[in-house]
Structures are given as C-alpha cells and as structure tokens.
Amino acid sequence: MRLPETFNSNEWFIIAVCIILITLSFLLKRSFLFSQIIVIFTVNFFLAASLDHILSGPPYDLYDIMDMPEFEIFDLVMYLLVYPLSGYLFICFFSIFIEKGFPVIVFLFMSTLTTVGLEWISVQFHVYKHLNWTYFYSFISYLGIFSINIALYFWFANENNSIHKSANS
C-alpha cells in the first residue's frame, strides 16, 4: 500500500477528524452491544470500500480520494476509522433524538445536508477531488447510506427486545 506523496493538509485533516470522532465515540454513552457495534463498523466499512471502488475507480472515475488516484494508506484509515465511526455516531445520535420524539425523516435530511456540508469542507482540504461527481450525487448517496444505518438501528432495537424477552422467560 502506498504512503502519501507529501504529508499535507488532507492528511492532517483526516487525523483531526479521527481524533474528534474517537473522542466523541468515547464521550457518548454506549447503548449497543459490542457485537452490534462491530456490525455497524463492518456495514459502514463495506459501504465505503465498495462504493469507492465502484465510483472512484475505473471505468467510472467520478472522484479521487487524497493525493493520487491509487489506493493509499490514508484511504484505508478512512475506511477503517472515519466512515465506521461516523456511522456509529450517526446511529448513537439517531437513538438519542428518536427517544426525544424527533421525526425520523427530519433527522435523516438534516444529517444528510450536514454531511454534504462536511464533504464540502473536506473538498477544500483536498481529501476528495470531484471529477464527474456533484454534491447532488453526494446528497443521494448519503441519504441511502444513512437510511441503511437507520434500518440497522431498528433491527438492533428489535433484536435487543427479543434478547430481553428470552432472558426474562
């Protein structure tokens, strides 16, 4: 795997984002089983690895990640830390908001718009380089990705209920 050609703003940006995400994850109360956290991490790792492979690589080549079109070590850092932690935090915040009666659809659209905004910031730091990609595509993609994460949340809620029921009986 390749090392970055130059260690510049995009690498520092990724490191800063990782620190923020890890800190936030530890600060939030853990409301899922460890196995469920692994599922969240794996699903988001898969979404990142597969979508980036399909969309950013040849033949579509819609965008580049980091300094070069090839796969580099910071791409892997993003797959293993940034995307899974973001997915985990999304589900954590979703569970907090949903318990307070916040409408699902409003939370979904707000998160999607926030993430598109965050993507705009990361483009300024040269983490992504849009070739034939637009923010509208990002909006649609995040909407789909967050919907999958919401489905995971409800699946876990259902599973936790059945575990409690079988433990009580």
Place this chain on the structure above:
Amino acid sequence: MTIFLTISIMLGIAALLSLFILKKYFHSTELLTFWLFISSMLFIFSNIIELNYKWIRLNNEITVFWILTIIRLIVIPCLCVWLLLIYSSKEINRSIKMICTGLWFVLLIGLQFLLKTLNLIQFKQWNFYFSFVEWLILWFLAVGYWSTFRVLLKKEGVIE
C-alpha cells in the same frame, strides 16, 4: 461479454438464493457481517493488486468491471460462508473439512485463471503462487474474523 455478465448475474442470484439455506445455520447478524467483511476485503485487495501494483490488468470494458464486481460482492463471499458452514458443523469430520478447504482454494484460484482464459483479465506480474497467497490471506482473515465474532455473539447471548 454479455454472455459472461449474464452467467455472473445468474451465479450471483444462485448465491443469494443459497442465503435461505444458510439462514437456517447462521444467525442473521453473523451472516450479514461476515458476508460484508469478506466483500470489503476483496475490494481492498483489488485496489492494491489492480490499481496500485497493476499485477492484474482488467479489460477496460464496463461489462468486465460489473462481472468482477458481482463476483466480489456476491459469489466469493457466498463461497466463504459455505466453507464456514462446513467448519461449524460437528457432524463433518476433520479430514472432509480439510478436503473442502483445499477445494475452496482450487475454486478461487481456478476462477481467477478462468477469467484470464476468457480474456477478461490479464496477468502482468501475477502467477499461481501470488493467487494462492491472496486467497490464503483471505482465508486467515475470514476464519479469524468469524471465530472472534462468533465468540462475542455467544458471550453476549445473541447465539447459543
């Protein structure tokens, strides 16, 4: 090329249909997580082998790209889950499990060489040994991930 794409789609559908059988033996969480993990690893491997080192070069047609994507997304993860089903069975003895492992390697290496024979991919600096090492790494990752995750699921009372 369309015929190969049709075959790979049919293989993909067959693999997805086999999920109904696999669901009887695996917990849905276990099945989903393992499947997605294997598929993710295959995409990472492909990025390293094809994009960075260019040891394998793809025919630059969209059809070829989708054939390989279906294989990585559905067919190979399904083969891995079937192998683990054999490993998890207490009725199957050790020697049969070893034969199945050997067959799994033959199938995956064979698949890569079949794609080369069909001219869908070209080997640049790739040979049998490299192919074996690739699937050996995948085998270690698959077995390691699955056994660790299974222990965790048992500990948390999700599976018995």
